[in-house]
Every structure is written in C-alpha cells, then in structure tokens.
Amino acid sequence: xxxxxxxxxxxxxxxxxxxxxxxxxxxxxxxxxxxxxxxxxxxxxxxxxxxxxxxxxxxxxxxxxxxxxxxxxxxxxxxxxxxxxxxxxxxxxxxxxxxxxxxxxxxxxxxxxxxxxxxxxxxxxxxxxxxxxxxxxxxxxxxxxxxxxxxxxxxxxxxxxxxxxxxxxxxxxxxxxxxxxxxxxxxxxxxxxxxxxxxxxxxxxxxxxxxxxxxxxxxxxxxxxxxxxxxxxxxxxxxxxxxxxxxxxxxxxxx
Amino acid sequence: xxxxxxxxxxxxxxxxxxxxxxxxxxxxxxxxxxxxxxxxxxxxxxxxxxxxxxxxxxxxxxxxxxxxxxxxxxxxxxxxxxxxxxxxxxxxxxxxxxxxxxxxxxxxxxxxxxxxxxxxxxxxxxxxxxxxxxxxxxxxxxxxxxxxxxxxxxxxxxxxxxxxxxxxxxxxxxxxxxxxxxxxxxxxxxxxxxxxxxxxxxxxxxxxxxxxxxxxxxxxxxxxxxxxxxxxxxxxxxxxxxxxxxxxxxxxxxxxxxxxxxxxxxxxxxxxxxxxxxxxxxxxxxxxxxxxxxxxxxxxxxxxxxxxxxxxxxxxxxxxxxxxxxxxxxxxxxxxxxxxxxxxxxxxxxxxxxxxxxxxxxxxxxxxxxxxxxxxxxxxxxxxxxxxxxxxxxxxxxxxxxxxxxxxxxxxxxxxxxxxxxxxxxxxxxxxxxxxxxxxxxxxxxxxxxxxxxxxxxxxxxxxxxxxxxxxxxxxxxxxxxxxxxxxxxxxxxxxxxxxxxxxxxxxxxxxxxxxxxxxxxxxxxxxxxxxxxxxxxxxxxxxxxxxxxxxxxxxxxxxxxxxxxxxxxxxxxxxxxxxxxxxxxxxxxxxxxxxxxxxxxxxxxxxxxxxxxxxxxxxxxxxxxxxxxx
Numbered sequence: 057x058x059x060x061x062x063x064x065x066x067x068x069x070x071x072x073x074x075x076x077x078x079x080x081x082x083x084x085x086x087x088x089x090x091x092x093x094x095x096x097x098x099x100x101x102x103x104x105x106x107x108x109x110x111x112x113x114x115x116x117x118x119x120x121x122x123x124x125x126x127x128x129x130x131x132x133x134x135x136x137x138x139x140x141x142x143x144x145x146x147x148x149x150x151x152x153x154x155x156x157x158x159x160x161x162x163x164x165x166x167x168x169x170x171x172x173x174x175x176x177x178x179x180x181x182x183x184x185x186x187x188x189x190x191x192x193x194x195x196x197x198x199x200x201x202x203x204x205x206x207x208x209x210x211x212x213x214x215x216x217x218x219x220x221x222x223x224x225x226x227x228x229x230x231x232x233x234x235x236x237x238x239x240x241x242x243x244x245x246x247x248x249x250x251x252x253x254x255x256x257x258x259x260x261x262x263x264x265x266x267x268x269x270x271x272x273x274x275x276x277x278x279x280x281x282x283x284x285x286x287x288x289x290x291x292x293x294x295x296x297x298x299x300x301x302x303x304x305x306x307x308x309x310x311x
Numbered sequence: 312x313x314x315x316x317x318x319x320x321x322x323x324x325x326x327x328x329x330x331x332x333x334x335x336x337x338x339x340x341x342x343x344x345x346x347x348x349x350x351x352x353x354x355x356x357x358x359x360x361x362x363x364x365x366x367x368x369x370x371x372x373x374x375x376x377x378x379x380x381x382x383x384x385x386x387x388x389x390x391x392x393x394x395x396x397x398x399x400x401x402x403x404x405x406x407x408x409x410x411x412x413x414x415x416x417x418x419x420x421x422x423x424x425x426x427x428x429x430x431x432x433x434x435x436x437x438x439x440x441x442x443x444x445x446x447x448x449x450x451x452x453x454x455x456x457x458x459x460x461x462x463x464x465x466x467x468x469x470x471x472x473x474x475x476x477x478x479x480x481x482x483x484x485x486x487x488x489x490x491x492x493x494x495x496x497x498x499x500x501x502x503x504x505x506x507x508x509x510x511x512x513x514x515x516x517x518x519x520x521x522x523x524x525x526x527x528x529x530x531x532x533x534x535x536x537x538x539x540x541x542x543x544x545x546x547x548x549x550x551x552x553x554x555x556x557x558x559x560x561x562x563x564x565x566x567x568x569x570x571x572x573x574x575x576x577x578x579x580x581x582x583x584x585x586x587x588x589x590x591x592x593x594x595x596x597x598x599x600x601x602x603x604x605x606x607x608x609x610x611x612x613x614x615x616x617x618x619x620x621x622x623x624x625x626x627x628x629x630x631x632x633x634x635x636x637x638x639x640x641x642x643x644x645x646x647x648x649x650x651x652x653x654x655x656x657x658x659x660x661x662x663x664x665x666x667x668x669x670x671x672x673x674x675x676x677x678x679x680x681x682x683x684x685x686x687x688x689x690x691x692x693x694x695x696x697x698x699x700x701x702x703x704x705x706x707x708x709x710x711x712x713x714x715x716x717x718x719x720x721x722x723x724x725x726x727x728x729x730x731x732x733x734x735x736x737x738x739x740x741x742x743x744x745x746x747x748x749x750x751x752x753x754x755x756x757x758x759x760x761x762x763x764x765x766x767x768x769x770x771x772x773x774x775x776x777x778x779x780x781x782x783x784x785x786x787x788x789x790x791x792x793x794x795x796x797x798x799x800x801x802x803x804x805x806x807x808x809x810x811x812x813x814x815x816x817x818x819x820x821x822x823x824x825x826x827x828x829x830x831x832x833x834x835x836x837x838x839x840x841x842x843x844x845x846x847x848x849x850x851x852x853x854x855x856x857x858x859x860x861x862x863x864x865x866x867x868x869x870x871x872x873x874x875x876x877x878x879x880x881x882x883x884x885x886x887x888x889x890x891x892x893x894x895x896x897x898x899x900x901x902x903x904x905x906x907x908x909x910x911x912x913x914x915x916x917x918x919x920x921x922x923x924x925x926x927x928x929x930x931x932x933x934x935x936x937x938x939x940x941x942x
Contacts, residue, residue, distance in 0.1 A: 154773075189788045193786070
C-alpha cells in the first residue's frame with residue numbers, strides 16, 4: 057500500500073522560508089523612509105516625492121511608497137497623480153484604513169465617489185477586502201488543496217468519509233475565490249487609469265488626431281481601460297456616464 | 312430681506328413622525344426602526360436685519376431664526392465680524408406639538424453696531440445639528456454718515472467718536488481716552504443679576520467706531536444688555552463723548568467671582584484737531600480711513616465680586632432659582648383617550664436668570680406615563696433687567712380611563728426682594744380619560760442632542776512610516792508571481808494517484824497474475840539467502856531454502872499449491888498449463904526437485920559442495936523456465 061508521508065519538520069522550514077522571503081522583499085531602510093517623511097513634514101513635498109519614487113522603484117510591492125507619494129502629490133495640489141498613487145497603494149493593501157481614507161478623500165475632492173451611491177459601505181469593504189494577489193493566492197491554495205485531497209481520496213478510499221468535508225471546503229473556497237476574482241473585473245480599479253496629464257483630456261472618437269474630440273475629461277478622473285494595444289492611445293470607458301473613447305496615453309496613467 | 316437655505320434631511324424622518332400620529336400600537340417599533348434617522352431632524356436657518364441702511368452712530372437688529380422639527384434646536388454660530396460690534400439682545404422660542412409632531416422655532420436677536428462707513432457685509436451664519444450644516448447667505452448693509460442735524464444744538468453730538476474739549480483746560484494725554492468698569496453691587500446671591508457697566512470716554516476724534524472686546528468672567532454667566540448708550544459729559548472741565556455698554560452677570564456658585572478687564576481698540580486721528588466746535592467735526596473724522604489713525608488699546612479696571620450662599624431653610628423643590636417669578640400651567644385638552652398624548656405646559660415667568668431654570672419636579676402620577684420634558688425660552692431685557700418666560704412641556708399618556716386628577720406642580724425660588732424662599736404652584740388639573748385603542752407610544756423629545764466633536768475641516772491622513780508591506784500581502788504577491796504552470800503539479804499528482812489506485816485494484820482482483828510475474832524475482836531473492844547461508848557454513852539450511860523456493864516458484868507459475876502434490880502430478884500440471892515447455896525443462900525440474908528433496912531430508916547432512924552445486928543448477932533452471940513458460 058502506498059503511503060504519502062510528509063514530515064512536519066520538512067514543512068515548517070519551507071513556510072518559514074517563504075515568510076522570511078516575504079519580509080526580506082520589503083526590508084527597506086526605515087531611516088531612509090523617515091528622512092523622506094521629514095521632508096514631507098517640513099513642506100518639501102517635491103524632494104519627499106523623489107524619495108518615495110526611489111522606494112517605489114526598489115519595492116514596487118510596498119504600498120507605503122505609493123501612499124506617501126500620493127500624499128506628496130496631494131499636497132502639491134495634483135489630485136490626478138495623488139489618486140493614481142493612492143489607488144496603486146490600495147490595490148496592494150486594501151485593508152489599510154489610511155490608504156482607504158485618503159483615496160476616498162481625494163476622490164471626494166474631485167467630485168467622485170469612492171463608494172458608489174446605493175452600495176452599503178460594509179459590502180464595498182468586503183468586496184475589496186482581499187487584494188488581487190491575495191485572491192489569486194487563495195484560489196491557488198484552494199486548487200492545490202482540492203487536487204491533493206482528490207489524490208488522497210484515490211489512494212485511501214477507505215478514508216473517503218473523512219476526506220469529503222475538506223474536499224467540499226476546498227472546492228467551495230476555489231469557487232468563491234474564482235467568482236470573487238471574476239466579480240472584481242467590474243471594479244473601476246481593475247484595468248483602471250487616472251487622468252493625470254494636462255487637463256482636460258480630450259476623449260476622441262478614434263485613436264488619432266483626425267477623429268473628433270467629443271468629451272473633455274477633468275484631471276483625476278478615474279476611467280477603465282478597454283484596450284491598450286495602440287501605441288499612442290488607450291481605449292477607455294467611463295461606465296457611470298456610459299461613454300467610451302480614446303485618450304492619449306500621455307493623458308492617463310494605468311493604476 | 313429674508314435669506315435662508317433649507318436643508319431637507321430625509322423622507323424616512325417624516326414618515327417616522329407620521330407614524331407617531333397614526334399608530335399607537337406600532338409606534339414603538341417604528342421609532343426603534345427609524346431612531347438613527349430621526350436623530351437628525353429637518354432644520355433650517357434664516358437671517359434678517361431690520362433695515363438695510365444704518366447710520367454709523369446707530370445700530371441695527373439682526374434676527375436669526377432656526378427652525379426644526381425637533382424639541383431643541385442648535386444655537387447659530389455667529390461668524391467673526393470685524394466691521395460690527397455684536398451684542399446679544401435676546402431670544403424667543405415657539406414650540407408646537409400637534410399630534411406628537413414637534414416644531415420648534417427659535418429667534419436669536421443681536422444688536423449690531425457698525426464700525427465703518429460704507430457697504431458692510433454680514434457673513435453667512437451657520438448652524439450645525441451634529442450632522443448637517445445649514446447657513447444663511449451674506450447680508451449687505453450700507454453704513455452711512457450721520458445726517459447733520461438741522462440745528463446742531465437740538466441734538467446731542469453722537470457719542471463714541473469724539474468730543475469737544477469743553478474748555479481750555481489742559482488734559483493729560485492719558486486721560487483723552489479711558490475705560491471704566493463698575494457694577495451695581497459687589498455681592499449677590501447665585502443667579503441674582505448684577506449689572507456691569509463699561510464706559511468708554513474719549514476727548515479726541517476717532518477715525519472709526521472703536522472695537523469692543525468684552526471682559527472674561529470667572530464664576531459668572533454673562534448676558535448682553537444692548538443697545539449701547541452714547542452721550543456727552545464734562546469731566547473736570549473736559550468734554551467727553553462716551554459709550555456705555557451694559558452687561559448682566561449672574562453668579563454661578565458661592566465664592567468669589569471676577570470680571571477681567573474689558574478692552575477697547577480705537578483708531579485715533581494723527582492730525583491735530585482744528586475745530587472741535589465745528590458742527591460737522593464728527594462726521595469729518597468718521598469718514599476718514601481707519602488706516603489713517605493711530606491704534607490705541609484701552610483696558611478697564613478688573614472687578615471682584617462676592618457670590619453669597621443662599622440662606623438655610625430652602626424647600627425641597629428649590630433648585631437654585633433666584634429672582635421674582637410666577638407660575639402657570641395648562642393642559643392642551645380636557646378630554647382624552649387612553650394611549651393618546653396629553654401636553655402639560657408649565658410656564659414660569661418673571662425676572663431672573665431663566666436660562667438656568669430647570670423643570671419643576673412633577674408630582675407622582677401613577678395613572679399616567681410621563682415622558683420627556685422639553686423647554687422653550689423667551690428672554691427679554693427690558694430696562695436692563697433679564698427676564699422673560701420659560702415653558703416646560705411634558706407629554707403624559709393616561710393609562711386608565713375615568714376622571715383623572717393631575718396634582719399641583721410646585722416651583723420654589725429665592726425672592727431677592729424679600730430675601731426669602733417662596734414656593735408657588737399651579738394646578739390641580741382635571742382630565743377625562745376615555746377608553747382608547749392602545750397603551751400608547753414611546754414618545755421622546757430627545758433627538759440626538761449629544762455634544763459631540765465639532766469638525767472644523769477635513770484633510771488627508773499623514774504619511775506612513777511603515778517601511779515594510781504587510782507580510783500577508785507580500786507573501787501573496789510572491790506566490791501569485793510564481794509561474795502558473797506550477798499549478799499543474801497537483802493535477803499530475805491526482806492523475807498519478809488515480810493510476811496507482813486503479814493498478815492496486817487490478818492487482819487485488821488478479822492475485823495469480825501478479826504471483827506469476829513475481830515468481831522469478833522472489834526465487835532470485837531466495838537464491839541470495841541460500842548463498843548467504845552457505846557462506847555462513849549452513850549448507851543444510853541453504854538446501855532447505857532452495858527446496859522451499861522451488862516449490863513456491865512452481866506454485867506461483869502453476870497457480871496451485873504444489874507442496875501438496877506429487878512430483879508427477881506437478882509436472883503434469885505444468886505440462887498442461889504450459890504446453891509449449893519442452894520435456895527437457897520438465898526433466899530438469901524433476902531432477903532438481905529430487906536432488907533437493909534428497910539433500911533436505913538426508914540424515915547424513917548436506918555437503919557444502921553439493922549445496923553449491925544445487926544453487927548453480929537452480930539458477931540455470933530458473934532462466935530456462937522463464938523462457939520455456941513463455942512459449
């Protein structure tokens with residue numbers, strides 16, 4: 057009879073290594089960050105911003121850099137880049153109350169709603185409770201668990217009764233993660249962009265100057281990118297107004 | 312002239328109020344359901360002035376009215392007005408309860424004394440109910456010069472601006488402007504009115520009306536007594552213009568009270584006064600730009616007062632009221648059904664600090680449910696005496712039908728004139744209670760009157776000092792960055808497991824097939840054991856292993872246990888099962904079997920050479936049989 061036995065002593069180091077790796081990924085020098093924050097504190101926002109940009113270039117997975125950069129842009133009265141960076145930070149760490157508050161505040165300042173009208177705040181919070189990476193990881197974990205449990209089910213059919221519940225749980229988790237991930241596709245922050253260039257950005261009826269400009273988009277407007285394959289233009293949609301068109305890639309930045 | 316902005320809070324609030332009107336049985340549930348919404352009722356604010364044009368020496372009245380469909384309304388917040396001196400003139404409140412629906416309107420009156428000539432603006436006045444803010448629009452007022460009197464002698468010169476030096480008397484420069492503060496008494500009981508008079512004297516022209524900063528009070532509650540009185544007087548041979556500002560103060564509790572200095576900021580004209588006796592002298596200076604003047608800040612003298620203790624012998628219903636009051640009370644109807652709301656209004660009128668009056672304690676009324684009490688306040692300041700009326704309205708809901716009696720409502724105060732306590736009462740009241748539909752609603756006037764944090768502005772939160780991203784997020788990012796192909800590994804493992812499971816099942820279903828296939832390998836294993844025994848000097852054991860191994864091998868191949876068969880039957884069985892096998896092979900089997908049997912059961916023991924020979928022979932036979940059995 058085949059018996060698969062993975063000792064605990066082999067699992068623990070692997071998990072520890074993975075967690076340590078996660079920490080090591082983000083081990084930025086705290087004193088350097090404090091230095092940039094001091095610049096911010098003293099009102100030297102441009103210099104602080106350059107420091108935060110350095111953090112972002114070294115640690116693109118660190119929401120702190122994006123968040124602080126958003127703050128610096130906001131102080132410099134540039135709501136477009138501020139919302140862009142808050143959005144980036146928020147996608148990385150959606151449970152961070154500060155990021156959420158500042159993104160909501162900046163959107164409100166530009167006449168946009170963070171929580172759509174009629175949507176309960178609790179539901180909105182739950183909808184964004186996990187980041188895209190966390191959703192993917194949860195789905196992958198459920199996928200692995202499901203197939204390993206199926207393997208166990210094949211190899212130890214006598215233990216089938218005990219396997220059924222975790223099997224269903226893994227299947228349910230996989231379905232939930234998958235559906236959640238799909239449901240998030242309508243989020244304005246998935247494939248989103250922010251108008252950051254010279255305002256107002258012109259919304260064209262085609263990807264070129266020879267097409268008619270039929271709408272003007274104010275700075276900081278959140279839009280959804282439909283297609284980015286053109287060299288110079290994004291095809292975008294503004295779901296709330298129900299319009300779509302093309303804007304120059306220099307006018308908008310992807311979240 | 313009236314400018315207002317009305318804020319509608321929410322329709323559900325109105326529905327919740329209607330629910331009180333129509334249903335007694337379901338009202339408690341409805342109130343519970345709508346309680347969070349009804350905390351913030353509909354309210355509005357409006358402001359108006361009694362005139363749009365005012366002379367610089369005159370004052371205008373600003374009336375701010377706040378209306379709400381709740382028992383209490385927030386007090387408006389007057390903005391900083393640098394172009395007016397502002398004095399509170401009183402308030403009046405109207406409250407109505409119709410079928411449980413409450414409507415309150417409070418008018419706050421202010422006296423505004425302009426400081427500069429020209430178009431002046433009263434900024435928006437806001438009121439905040441804890442959630443929503445309402446505000447008025449700006450009000451423009453034209454401040455003009457005082458019209459020159461047809462006969463300068465017929466009208467006294469306007470005060471506060473300047474004065475004419477009456478005579479040629481030399482005046483100390485310090486005495487050209489000064490401020491005095493005095494009270495009408497130095498000791499008083501708590502809540503007894505003390506009138507503070509602050510007088511500003513000037514013997515020089517001013518470029519504008521001075522700014523008055525009222526004094527700070529300790530252990531005193533202040534109430535403005537407008538309007539400002541202006542006049543002229545002669546002191547020690549010098550003619551002064553003066554402004555008199557009165558304030559009523561009330562001692563808070565027994566002990567010492569203090570009035571800190573009041574401050575007046577005046578702008579003096581730098582140039583010498585040429586002709587103080589010119590009838591238009593005053594207007595000339597008023598029309599000057601304030602920036603042309605020299606700024607002077609004058610302070611009054613501080614004052615100390617004694618707040619006395621009330622004498623002993625206070626009745627039980629005494630709660631600290633002092634003054635002169637009367638009481639009256641009334642019910643809004645004489646006949647009512649059980650479960651319906653009955654309004655009992657107790658009105659206390661008179662002179663005294665009505666703001667601090669608390670509701671008289673109602674007598675025990677076991678036949679009524681007694682709900683919250685709300686109050687409305689009207690303050691008058693006639694003849695510089697603070698007075699007015701305060702009405703306490705309580706909702707009573709009768710429990711039982713029949714003729715019910717509400718006992719007298721008693722109120723006690725300290726009569727300042729008689730220096731003695733007095734207890735006054737209103738009632739009793741008779742009411743006929745008919746049989747109603749229900750027990751009654753839970754009626755409450757309290758509607759979010761919490762004193763909370765006042766938001767001043769909103770801003771983004773500060774930068775983060777967390778150098779590292781959250782571990783879970785970082786780990787998730789690393790995992791999600793792995794090649795998607797890795798996720799095929801568990802699928803492969805599942806397929807492999809499936810195949811192994813099927814193989815195992817097949818083996819269990821076909822045991823002979825597996826024994827046939829494994830016979831050679833098990834025989835080879837036995838050969839190794841036999842060699843080990845032989846090396847260990849145990850040829851008999853080696854021969855025994857070979858004998859057993861041969862029988863096992865033949866059993867596995869034939870599918871029958873041959874140890875229970877004779878050699879002849881075994882060979883016949885093999886011949887039948889493997890008809891392709893040659894006779895030589897069966898002969899070799901028979902020969903080896905016979906030799907091994909002889910060695911195994913020999914009483915003389917087994918010579919090592921013989922055992923070794925058998926091992927070699929068995930090995931050759933196995934190779935041969937594997938080929939023969941496949942034929």
